[in-house]
Amino acid sequence: xxxxxxxxxxxxxxxxxxxxxxxxxxxxxxxxxxxxxxxxxxxxxxxxxxxxxxxxxxxxxxxxxxxxxxxxxxxxxxxxxxxxxxxxxxxxxxxxxxxxxxxxxxxxxxxxxxxxxxxxxxxxxxxxxxxxxxxxxxxxxxxxxxxxxxxxxxxxxxxxxxxxxxxxxxxxxxxxxxxxxxxxxxxxxxxxxxxxxxxxxxxxxxxxxxxxxxxxxxxxxxxxxxxx
Amino acid sequence: xxxxxxxxxxxxxxxxxxxxxxxxxxxxxxxxxxxxxxxxxxxxxxxxxxxxxxxxxxxxxxxxxxxxxxxxxxxxxxxxxxxxxxxxxxxxxxxxxxxxxxxxxxxxxxxxxxxxxxxxxxxxxxxxxxxxxxxxxxxxxxxxxxxxxxxxxxxxxxxxxxxxxxxxxxxxxxxxxxxxxxxxxxxxxxxxxxxxxxxxxxxxxxxxxxxxxxxxxxxxxxxxxxxxxxxxxxxxxxxxxxxxxxxxxxxxxxxxxxxxxxxxxxxxxxxxxxxxxxxxxxxxxxxxxxxxxxxxxxxxxxxxxxxxxxxxxxxxxxxxxxxxxxxxxxxxxxxxxxxxxxxxxxxxxxxxxxxxxxxxxxxxxxxxxxxxxxxxxxxxxxxxxxxxxxxxxxxxx
Numbered sequence: 098x099x100x101x102x103x104x105x106x107x108x109x110x111x112x113x114x115x116x117x118x119x120x121x122x123x124x125x126x127x128x129x130x131x132x133x134x135x136x137x138x139x140x141x142x143x144x145x146x147x148x149x150x151x152x153x154x155x156x157x158x159x160x161x162x163x164x165x166x167x168x169x170x171x172x173x174x175x176x177x178x179x180x181x182x183x184x185x186x187x188x189x190x191x192x193x194x195x196x197x198x199x200x201x202x203x204x205x206x207x208x209x210x211x212x213x214x215x216x217x218x219x220x221x222x223x224x225x226x227x228x229x230x231x232x233x234x235x236x237x238x239x240x241x242x243x244x245x246x247x248x249x250x251x252x253x254x255x256x257x258x259x260x261x262x263x264x265x266x267x268x269x270x271x272x273x274x275x276x277x278x279x280x281x282x283x284x285x286x287x288x289x290x291x292x293x294x295x296x297x298x299x300x301x302x303x304x305x306x307x308x309x310x311x312x313x314x315x316x317x318x319x320x321x322x323x324x325x
Numbered sequence: 326x327x328x329x330x331x332x333x334x335x336x337x338x339x340x341x342x343x344x345x346x347x348x349x350x351x352x353x354x355x356x357x358x359x360x361x362x363x364x365x366x367x368x369x370x371x372x373x374x375x376x377x378x379x380x381x382x383x384x385x386x387x388x389x390x391x392x393x394x395x396x397x398x399x400x401x402x403x404x405x406x407x408x409x410x411x412x413x414x415x416x417x418x419x420x421x422x423x424x425x426x427x428x429x430x431x432x433x434x435x436x437x438x439x440x441x442x443x444x445x446x447x448x449x450x451x452x453x454x455x456x457x458x459x460x461x462x463x464x465x466x467x468x469x470x471x472x473x474x475x476x477x478x479x480x481x482x483x484x485x486x487x488x489x490x491x492x493x494x495x496x497x498x499x500x501x502x503x504x505x506x507x508x509x510x511x512x513x514x515x516x517x518x519x520x521x522x523x524x525x526x527x528x529x530x531x532x533x534x535x536x537x538x539x540x541x542x543x544x545x546x547x548x549x550x551x552x553x554x555x556x557x558x559x560x561x562x563x564x565x566x567x568x569x570x571x572x573x574x575x576x577x578x579x580x581x582x583x584x585x586x587x588x589x590x591x592x593x594x595x596x597x598x599x600x601x602x603x604x605x606x607x608x609x610x611x612x613x614x615x616x617x618x619x620x621x622x623x624x625x626x627x628x629x630x631x632x633x634x635x636x637x638x639x640x641x642x643x644x645x646x647x648x649x650x651x652x653x654x655x656x657x658x659x660x661x662x663x664x665x666x667x668x669x670x671x672x673x674x675x676x677x678x679x680x681x682x683x684x685x686x687x688x689x690x691x692x693x694x695x696x697x698x699x700x701x702x703x704x705x706x707x708x709x710x711x712x713x714x715x716x717x718x719x720x721x722x
Contacts, residue, residue: 142719151627152715171632172331179629186718192621194348203337204628210334251628 100127102258102290103148108157110143117143119313120157125259125290130282132304133294133315140313141294142263148292149182149261150174162258179208183252183289185262185281190248193237197228200236201251208255215254222250226280242273249280253287260284262293266300278303333634341630342641345618352614353646356607360650360694361657363603367595367690368658369665372680374592377671378585379681382552385581386574388454391422391546392555393562394577396570401425405542408566412545413448415565417558420448420548425529425541429491429503431471432479439475440524441491443532443541450548451513453526458483458511461528468510470526476512485509489525493536503535545569599690600697607646608701615639615705623714636710643702647695654694655687662686 101124108121118140125131125148135141146152147159150166159166161181166174178184191200198219205215223229226246231239239247245265252260262281266274278300284291285305293300301307309316332338346353386392395402395412402408405423412421422444429441444451444461451460453470461468469487471479481487491503513526533541549558555573563571575582615622622635662680671678680686 143715146715146718149627151718175626175629175631178627178631182629184627186624186627190624192624194344199344203625203630206337206340207330207333207628207630207634210330210337212334212336212340255629 101125102127102162104160105148106158108144108147108154108159110140110147110152111155116155116313118147118154121310121313121315122157123308123315123317125292127258127290128285128288129306130285130291130293130304132301132307133292133310134296134298134301134307135310136296139310141296141310144310144315145261145263145292145294148259149184150178179204180255181258183249183255183257183260183284185245185248185252185260185265187264187267188241188244191236191239191244191251193235196233196235197239197243197247198223198232200247201254204251205254218254219250222254223247225283226250240273241269242276245269245273245277246280249277249284253284253289256287257289259290259292262291264295264297265293266295266297271299274300331633332637333630337630338634338637338641341625341634342638342645345621345638346642346645349614349617352610356610356646357649357653359603359607359610360647360698361654363599363694363697364651364654364690365657365661367599367693368655368687369661369680370595371592371690372658372662372682372686373665373670373678374588374595375681375683375686376679378588380676380678381581381584381588384454384676385578386552386555387548387550388452390452390544390574390577391420391450391548392552392574393547393549393559394572394574395545395547395562395566396572397543398568398570401538402540402542402545402569405540405545408569409445409447409542409545411565412547412562415547415562417549417551417554417561418547419550420446420450422446422448422450422452422546422548423529423542424452424544424546425532425536426543427491427493427532427536429489429525431469431475431487431489431525433481433488436488436490437475437479437523441489441532442524442526443529444526445529445542448548450546451526452546453513455511456514458509461510461526463528464530465510465528466531467508468528469507470511470513471509472524473512473514475523475525476509481509483509483511489527491532491535596689596693599693600700603694604697604701607643607698608704611639611643611702611705612708614642615709618709619712619717622709622712623717626712626714627718632710632712635712636706639706639709640699640702643698643706644695646702647698650694650698651691655691658687658690 103125106122108118109116110118121144133141147154161177166177198216201219201222202215205218206212223232228246231243266277269277295301409421409423412418425443427441430436430438456473461470487507487509489505489507493503533539559571559573662682665680669678
């Protein structure tokens with residue numbers, strides 16, 4: 098049985114009186130693609146940010162590889178994001194003034210402190226995503242599809258246990274979207290858990306599991322109990 | 326698990342700071358220019374103020390009455406010859422001169438009251454700056470040095486003859502006692518010493534012999550070439566010569582002391598103005614710059630380059646701006662100093678303000694502007710470090 102990478106229980110995030118996420122529970126397993134679907138404004142992005150340690154839950158518990166990250170300091174959570182998490186956002190994912198190679202290398206450079214090693218690893222990843230020819234292109238000059246694949250490469254560079262993707266094909270046409278989805282498939286092949294937030298059923302159908310979200314609550318498919 | 330660093334590697338921080346600055350060339354250029362203008366203004370300002378202070382000390386101390394003056398508590402200095410020898414042998418003393426001061430009058434027909442200073446300078450250190458002619462030879466009984474302004478007033482120049490009447494106080498009613506016909510050997514100038522005003526200089530031994538007191542001395546001038554250490558030297562001399570009063574130049578010359586304090590106050594307020602004039606607009610621009618970078622900071626936070634790293638990146642940008650501003654501002658300042666050397670901003674007959682071109686002329690303004698730049702970068706950097714990435718990323722691209 099695959100290891101549980103992340104477990105969340107009863108996550109709630111309130112903004113004043115409004116609960117953006119209410120009592121969300123889920124478990125993410127290594128090598129598994131989970132799609133989280135739901136209409137705009139249902140709380141998907143807020144949930145993803147809580148799972149990515151960017152936003153603190155108002156209530157609820159979260160364990161990442163068995164650790165409760167909210168027991169630690171800001172620096173420790175930043176370190177966890179660097180070491181164990183990868184993010185792919187909808188667009189404007191990259192630092193436009195850096196090249197594709199440099200964008201991919203950043204997390205590894207931060208983690209290991211050596212530029213040469215980081216650039217070497219980034220180069221290998223760009224080759225894997227068939228972007229080697231675009232390595233020295235400024236991120237601002239990449240096409241939307243290329244930029245998303247570079248973002249996925251960056252998410253993978255430190256060998257994360259969990260990758261969180263927020264509408265990764267939201268700004269792409271169907272052909273480019275397929276390329277990006279194929280690249281995301283490689284995340285799971287690399288052994289990481291993948292949570293893809295989307296409102297596109299085509300994207301969601303790629304997942305091993307689909308969770309639906311509405312009004313800040315996750316509804317688990319019939320026969321799949323909420324994780325304990 | 327890889328061992329993680331508390332802050333990013335310096336190379337990464339420098340890389341991020343530098344590349345981000347390069348991405349906004351116009352903002353970076355304006356910021357660098359602001360720093361450069363600050364340095365370019367402050368360098369000649371510092372050079373002129375240092376020149377002003379140096380000229381005052383030169384005239385008032387080095388070519389004036391020395392770092393320390395030894396006065397008798399009453400009357401004249403007893404045993405002046407031995408006192409002068411002991412003073413000259415005191416550690417830290419470079420030179421000592423004996424001075425005898427008598428009321429006098431000079432002129433060609435109508436006489437004008439002056440102070441006649443009999444000076445004995447065995448070390449060649451005179452309390453004035455000779456600007457024309459020759460100094461007095463030891464034992465010269467026929468020569469006189471005249472202040473340049475006084476000489477102009479009386480229309481005399483080196484080589485001319487002049488009548489001098491000295492009040493010797495010998496109690497004699499003879500009309501010719503203390504009346505001399507002397508040759509002007511040279512002209513001197515000086516602004517911050519007694520010699521600056523209406524005074525003439527003669528050989529001390531000549532005047533003393535006329536007084537029939539070969540050792541007659543009213544004042545011993547002590548030169549150490551260290552105006553800053555004058556207080557300490559005065560204290561040592563006071564201990565060594567309990568019968569005399571030892572006063573440092575600062576204590577003895579209120580005008581000089583006030584002028585130097587005034588110069589220091591102008592320098593301090595000028596520095597404060599530069600800090601404000603450079604720091605405030607720079608802080609505003611850096612803050613606006615950091616606001617434009619909020620999404621990038623949030624993205625960096627998401628990939629593990631957190632608030633402390635962001636703080637250091639923005640602070641490094643301020644440092645780069647400061648360093649480039651200094652690099653650009655120093656040549657500008659140097660050119661302005663060269664201009665002011667050729668065209669002094671203050672030049673009267675006795676006093677010419679020549680800017681000081683030395684390392685400290687550049688170091689202090691450079692450090693001031695660097696500090697102003699770093700200070701102005703602190704708040705924007707702190708704000709960048711406190712960005713809530715969730716809030717920024719939630720708003721979308």
